[in-house]
Amino acid sequence: MKFLIIIIIAIVIILGIKTYNQEQWQKKAMPETWYDTHPDETATLISRCKEQKATVQACEAVKQFKENNLSLAEIYVIFQRGQQNFDKKNYQEAMKYYLKAAKYNNFDAINNIGYMYSHGLGVEEDNSKAFQWFLKAAKLGNSISMYTVGINYYYGTGIPKDITKAKEWLSKSANTGYSDAKNFLSQIQ
Incomplete structure (x- = not known):
């Protein structure tokens, strides 16, 4: 009986975590991808793409990921470039960066x-x-x-x-x- 209760509790916890993760994903709250969880391999793959030693598909996947999944730090850098241009009264360039961010x-x-x-x-x-x-x-x-x-x-x-x-x-x-x-x-x- 205790074993059955433990199994039921484990299932409830797992389902709760799965639901939580799905809700976070839907809210676009820092989804984890292979690229996020394997930074060393990602850096190697990026280097190999630059040296043209990786497959075209791998390089295209990295390119799409980088274009669509920026880190918070990268988004902040884009915003700061907008700020710098705004402060210099280069408003059109500032707008370009603000729109990206x-x-x-x-x-x-x-x-x-x-x-x-x-x-x-x-x-x-x-x-x-x-x-x-x-x-x-x-x-x-x-x-x-x-x-x-x-x-x-x-x-x-x-x-x-x-x-x-x-x-x-x-x-x-x-x-x-x-x-x-x-x-x-x-x-x-």
Whole structure:
């Protein structure tokens, strides 16, 4: 009987882990691939591709992986290149890097794209497009974007004015500790 209970518990645990892993995969939360778990072999394969000593299929697989599965560090580097170009007022180049980082849901890059549209930096000013980018970053958890979405709803910038939605987004931002949102909320309550 004890053996049967242990087996049942083990099955429940395994099914729970499998479900958890599937949920994490669906959320695109750092999925582990062969390339992630075998960094030395991956580096060797990349070297062999550069030296043209690996099969075409292997090199194509590495190329596709590298294009579609960047590490957090690589995404951060792309975002930082955007920041550097932005700081140098090279807005079109900054936008190029921000868009690359945005493909991987880097919410700071997405927020900055919204900022660039709202101020016409490197792109034509477009408050409606700006709002869409801010909203995307806000939904990903960027507190500044949550604040900006709230402000846009409050003033009707890029979207119809909606005080209820404004307070909702400002509250979300304030709950993250963002002081500008707390201050604005206290002024409009």
